[in-house]
Amino acid sequence: MNELKFLSRRRWLLLTASTLSGCGGGGNLLAQLPGTGGTGIFVSGSIAGFGSVIVNHIRFDDSAAAIQLDGVTRQSSELRLGMMAVVRGERGLDPTLGIASKIEVWSLAQGLVTSVNAQTGEFSLAGMVFQTDANTVFDGLASAAALASGLRLSVWGLQAGSLIAGAAGGRWQATRVALTQDATLVSTGVVAIHHQQPYLSGMLLSGAGASQLGDGQLVRVQGSLHPSGLSMVVERVSSRATAQAIADNHATGEIEMEAVVTALVSARRFSMAGVDVDASAAVVSPSGVAISVGQRLEVEGTWQAGLLLATKVGVKNEASAQVIEIKAKIEQFTSLANFVVRGQRCDASAITSMGHGTPADLQVGVLIGLKGTLVGNVLLVSELEIDD
Secondary structure, three states: OOOOOOHHHHHHHHHHHOOOOOOOOOOOOOOOOOOOOOOOOOEEEEEEEEEOEEEEEEEEEEOOOEEEEEEEEHHHHHHOOOOOOEEEEEEEOOOOOOEEEEEEEEEEEEEEEEEEEOOOOEEOOHHHHHEOOOOOOOEEEOOOOOOOOOOOOEEEEOOOOOOOOOOOOOOEEEEEEOOOOOOEEEEEEEEEEEEEEEEOOOOEEEEEHOOOOOOEEEEEEEEEEEOOOOOEEEEEEOOOOOOHHHHHHHHEEEEEEEEEEEEEEEEOEEEEEOOOEEOOOOEEEEOOOOOOOEEEEEEEEEEEEOOEHHHHHHHEEOOOEEEEEEEEEEEEEOOEEEEEEEEEEEEEEOOOOOOOOHHHHHOOOEEEEEEEEEEOOOOEEEEEEOOO
């Protein structure tokens, strides 16, 4: 558990290693690319821990970061496991540490579940098809087995298949699924203009917000279902600029992306989330693994001439849950088998010892560090200590 103890020294180490560089602008959807010039770092991936915000194995100090959730300014304390985050900032001398200047989170979809495949864990919502796996975080649901038609959900995730304009919204990998009471309808996909009318994920788009949409745009639209139930009344559109357009203006900086391979040109040339990747000179881990469509990757490299030139490619094992790390104060405490930190329910009943303190010391407001893996909506804690 020693890795959790460095947090008290982390900010000093980073501030002596680099100066904070503001990074703004850019699109707001999926695998965005750096929004400014400069030599900072851009990271896109699912949140895997707190105490610092952990994305793609980098611990970002977020104490001075501007935080946005679905385009609205929020507090860092509102970030949750499994949310897809775009982080801009600076990397420290230790490559696993960074200082975030801006963190953006965008949900992909929201609405009522229309169908569920109990065998595969897939479900449909807002015209989109989502698949779940061992790394999907559930909030308000015990697991994928609890998915049912009529549930109102918010979903965060990754593009997992090619998107066809106007058709059903393609396939997506859910990284977080949460019950919600918000009746707002949200859908992501490619716009198709048919008989001068815009369609998205099989839905006709209406209202003043739909008039700005063009054929072939990849967008996230927010609105409400028309009383007829046949179309969506658009209230807000979040549009993503093309990778090439961004590259023409911003061609420097480190990039780390978590995404799913959607097209394969050759053994080391592929696309993910609309970004072309050249991994011909990259180190692939695990060694010897062949890159294929549908794999979930973490890719590190630089943006040059319209390509992400990869130096490292990590293949993520979707069959086993990743290790989660959290350092935070206990928000709710019933017992060692039932307590909440950073909005996440935890069960530490299986631990045999604590690094510092005893189970009797645990109560609301106590700062703890823990490690564990997710099983449905519960984090099964394997290591725990009270912060000293």
